[in-house]
Amino acid sequence: MSDAIRPLIVGAGPAGIRAAQTLLGAGLRPVVVDEAASGGGQIYRQRLVPDERTPRDLYGSEAGKATALHEAFVRIRDRIDYLPQALVWNVRNKTADVAVDGRTRRLDFSHLILATGATDRVLPFRGWTTPGVFTLGGAQIALKSQGCAIGEQVVFLGSGPLLYLVAWQYMKAGARVAAVLDTAPFSAKLHLLRGLPFQPGVVFRGMRYVAELMARGVPVHFGVEPDRIEGTTQVEGIVWRERGKEHRLACDAVGYGFALRSETQLADLAGCRFVFDERDRAWRPERDLAGRTSVADVYIAGDGAGIAGADAAELAGERAGLALLEDAGRSVDHARIAVLERKLAAIHRFRDILEAAFPFPEALASRVDDDVLLCRCEEISVGEARAAARSQGVHELNRLKALTRIGMGRCQGRMCASAATEILAAAHGKPLESVGRLRAQPPVKPLPLEVMTDGEAA
Amino acid sequence: MALLKRLARHKLPQITFTLNGEACFGLAGDTVMTAILTRTDRLRVSDFSNAPRAGFCQMGACQDCWVLTSEGKRIRACSTALEPGMNLRTMTEPRS
Numbered sequence: 001m002s003d004a005i006r007p008l009i010v011g012a013g014p015a016g017i018r019a020a021q022t023l024l025g026a027g028l029r030p031v032v033v034d035e036a037a038s039g040g041g042q043i044y045r046q047r048l049v050p051d052e053r054t055p056r057d058l059y060g061s062e063a064g065k066a067t068a069l070h071e072a073f074v075r076i077r078d079r080i081d082y083l084p085q086a087l088v089w090n091v092r093n094k095t096a097d098v099a100v101d102g103r104t105r106r107l108d109f110s111h112l113i114l115a116t117g118a119t120d121r122v123l124p125f126r127g128w129t130t131p132g133v134f135t136l137g138g139a140q141i142a143l144k145s146q147g148c149a150i151g152e153q154v155v156f157l158g159s160g161p162l163l164y165l166v167a168w169q170y171m172k173a174g175a176r177v178a179a180v181l182d183t184a185p186f187s188a189k190l191h192l193l194r195g196l197p198f199q200p201g202v203v204f205r206g207m208r209y210v211a212e213l214m215a216r217g218v219p220v221h222f223g224v225e226p227d228r229i230e231g232t233t234q235v236e237g238i239v240w241r242e243r244g245k246e247h248r249l250a251c252d253a254v255g256y257g258f259a260l261r262s263e264t265q266l267a268d269l270a271g272c273r274f275v276f277d278e279r280d281r282a283w284r285p286e287r288d289l290a291g292r293t294s295v296a297d298v299y300i301a302g303d304g305a306g307i308a309g310a311d312a313a314e315l316a317g318e319r320a321g322l323a324l325l326e327d328a329g330r331s332v333d334h335a336r337i338a339v340l341e342r343k344l345a346a347i348h349r350f351r352d353i354l355e356a357a358f359p360f361p362e363a364l365a366s367r368v369d370d371d372v373l374l375c376r377c378e379e380i381s382v383g384e385a386r387a388a389a390r391s392q393g394v395h396e397l398n399r400l401k402a403l404t405r406i407g408m409g410r411c412q413g414r415m416c417a418s419a420a421t422e423i424l425a426a427a428h429g430k431p432l433e434s435v436g437r438l439r440a441q442p443p444v445k446p447l448p449l450e451v452m453t454d455g456e457a458a
Numbered sequence: 459m460a461l462l463k464r465l466a467r468h469k470l471p472q473i474t475f476t477l478n479g480e481a482c483f484g485l486a487g488d489t490v491m492t493a494i495l496t497r498t499d500r501l502r503v504s505d506f507s508n509a510p511r512a513g514f515c516q517m518g519a520c521q522d523c524w525v526l527t528s529e530g531k532r533i534r535a536c537s538t539a540l541e542p543g544m545n546l547r548t549m550t551e552p553r554s
Contacts, residue, residue, distance in 0.1 A: 053467075134514055143465070148464055150463075173465050234510075377505075
């Protein structure tokens with residue numbers, strides 16, 4: 001009976017929208033809760049109001065996919081229960097607590113699909129909290145959603161496919177890209193040749209971005225080790241080392257990041273078992289190919305289930321929707337399932353190649369100076385983390401949090417946990433998985449007290 | 459000096475708001491963050507060392523872009539749309 005099935009989908013990005021569409025196709029009416037004002041997620045983020053730019057201007061080569069996803073969501077909006085600008089701040093048993101319109105509501109669900117996405121994975125280096133330093137994803141959102149560059153002369157730094165994509169998008173939009181600083185050596189990029197048979201389009205597009213940046217005179221440096229951002233009230237320059245030599249470049253903004261990290265707090269609160277993912281260098285919810293977690297009726301799809309990108313998210317969202325239907329005893333199209341799983345497997349093989357081409361700069365975390373801030377909320381230094389590790393014998397992240405407050409601030413470790421994991425493991429010379437992961441706490445993001453008290457005076 | 463530089467959307471309707479007691483305007487479709495950082499270089503100072511901050515992730519995760527409304531409510535500048543008549547205050551005074 002369809003009345004008994006009340007699916008809740010968290011997130012209206014590529015995974016959440018495709019999951020909703022799949023459930024709707026089987027006659028269900030899912031609730032979709034999303035923090036943004038409109039659907040699309042971060043990658044296909046929409047403007048708040050229309051402007052003169054075309055989808056091609058906003059999403060480049062992915063304009064067709066972005067438009068198709070947005071249109072799919074418009075078509076289903078009236079037949080789902082959609083809560084935009086709403087935060088699922090807790091999950092317990094079969095109830096979600098949702099903050100929406102300044103109050104909290106309890107939503108009972110029979111099945112839960114988590115499509116919570118990811119944020120940039122960052123590492124601290126001197127000056128990373130200076131105004132004008134943003135994440136790569138943040139720099140891209142400023143451009144897509146707001147039509148703004150993060151500065152007049154922008155340096156992009158880091159590793160991961162987003163590095164070249166964002167730099168290229170800035171150049172195309174008329175911003176001055178002062179340089180692209182890739183922390184990986186050029187030789188790493190040769191791995192992409194292995195990826196040609198799997199995803200030729202993606203590889204050629206990446207090559208085109210680099211070629212066009214260089215043709216327009218944008219300096220591209222490989223094997224870069226960031227040293228510091230100069231400037232106290234605003235970015236004035238960046239200093240890095242390259243083949244043992246120090247380089248300096250004047251700029252007024254830096255966009256940086258080292259690929260992405262999954263948002264997994266709700267899966268943790270839902271009681272999902274976690275496994276360590278070597279490729280992501282992080283713990284993530286355990287799942288099967290279809291997105292089933294270790295908890296019955298809880299599914300996970302998209303970058304929140306491990307980093308795989310937007311194309312995989314669309315496929316995984318649909319696959320998770322079909323898994324839910326299968327588990328609820330509905331008939332599903334098995335040929336379609338086979339196609340989805342085959343495509344997902346191909347993307348996952350390609351992800352290994354991407355990881356080799358855009359490796360995480362492992363050495364950076366262990367080389368960063370003691371007085372550099374690790375936790376930007378609570379302003380705890382790298383040295384304080386190392387001291388706790390060495391003199392207080394801390395081997396585990398939650399213990400580190402208790403003793404130093406790293407990960408206890410307003411971002412709940414979203415910006416520092418990856419780095420804290422690297423630094424704690426490096427301090428002991430132990431594998432990353434041995435230091436564990438931060439436990440999620442409700443509310444997963446800060447809420448005003450009046451939300452909890454339902455508008456009454458606290 | 460302004461941090462963010464407008465490359466597009468120049469012709470959208472203006473929205474008037476108040477920033478630190480001064481009348482100013484942003485554009486339709488601006489977030490509070492865009493409206494403020496196209497005029498100035500900081501949103502707040504950090505809680506312990508009073509270092510300037512101007513946001514970081516722009517996707518509602520880092521919580522580094524909080525500003526105040528006239529009622530003393532804290533809002534996340536990157537994920538709040540600018541509305542006509544908003545009376546906003548950056549939190550740039552060092553705490554005593």
